[in-house]
């Protein structure tokens with residue numbers, strides 16, 4: 001790699017010092033503050049740090065942290081990889097990730113959906129991976145159609161190789177201005193945000209994973225890669241049993257996307273797949289915390305689509321604790337709870353906690369789901385018989401449980 005200009009070197013070094021200080025004083029992992037300091041001193045730092053590297057940007061409403069991790073794990077086969085492993089997915093986090101691995105020839109960056117055009121423009125990344133696009137919490141949602149429109153403009157006229165989930169109509173539309181697209185049939189669990197054609201507004205007809213607009217020519221492209229239950233099918237039609245440790249269909253979909261991205265970097269499936277199998281948890285997700293013989297597995301769910309994925313992973317034989325907050329990162333408005341179909345929980349032992357437990361209780365009551373209301377998560381856990389229990393929590397509720405119970409066991 002070529003040397004960074006002096007000013008960029010200084011900005012990068014000072015950013016790293018700020019990050020270290022932040023960690024030492026217990027103010028977090030430091031990846032955001034370090035990047036901010038760096039960008040303050042050298043606004044062009046991200047472009048300079050990205051220069052000369054092979055970069056993949058990963059964006060979606062759900063699963064981007066996990067997919068970033070899977071891709072990183074695979075590409076370690078090829079050498080050192082710089083990545084924002086802690087989900088700091090805006091430019092300050094990217095600066096921090098690239099500063100910490102200055103010699104890494106490869107970078108895999110999780111990018112917030114709204115920042116994708118800016119980060120693509122700044123870094124000139126060669127590969128972009130797009131998985132799904134659905135509404136996030138109500139008060140941060142914005143217009144996802146407008147977001148896809150911005151993706152289209154950002155990708156148009158670039159040599160970027162896009163890997164995109166063609167089962168999601170909005171992602172397909174957002175990706176289809178790119179010069180080179182590899183389509184992956186990764187499935188789509190949440191369909192409520194894509195009944196209308198993004199091109200003309202007409203109704204979309206669906207049959208299994210296929211979809212087509214009734215009023216214009218927009219339709220699902222033919223995929224090169226596909227997920228067939230537990231098997232990944234590559235462009236030559238060869239079938240690979242995924243057999244990964246991360247649970248659920250959504251993670252198998254993330255794994256197929258990761259294999260397609262690895263392939264774009266020239267890494268064949270037989271070398272990438274064993275690396276994906278090494279990933280057991282991502283930023284605390286799917287890990288288990290233990291107290292007094294109760295083993296609680298933590299599932300993070302930040303939005304309506306995320307709840308459906310968590311229901312898919314949760315064991316129907318086990319009791320389940322649900323915890324909902326409404327702090328800034330969760331979205332202050334909990335009315336999105338009404339978009340989720342909770343009827344799947346009927347007949348199971350359900351325990352409800354979190355700062356907004358009454359909002360969730362009302363929603364469950366309307367869906368005829370019986371539950372017990374608990375003042376705190378600790379109380380909910382103490383009510384369980386010894387053994388396993390699943391926990392679904394939204395963002396700050398999840399973080400509270402993690403900080404109270406420490407890391408994984």
Ligand SMILES: [Zn+2]
Nearest residue numbers: 197200213216
């Ligand atoms: Zn149409």
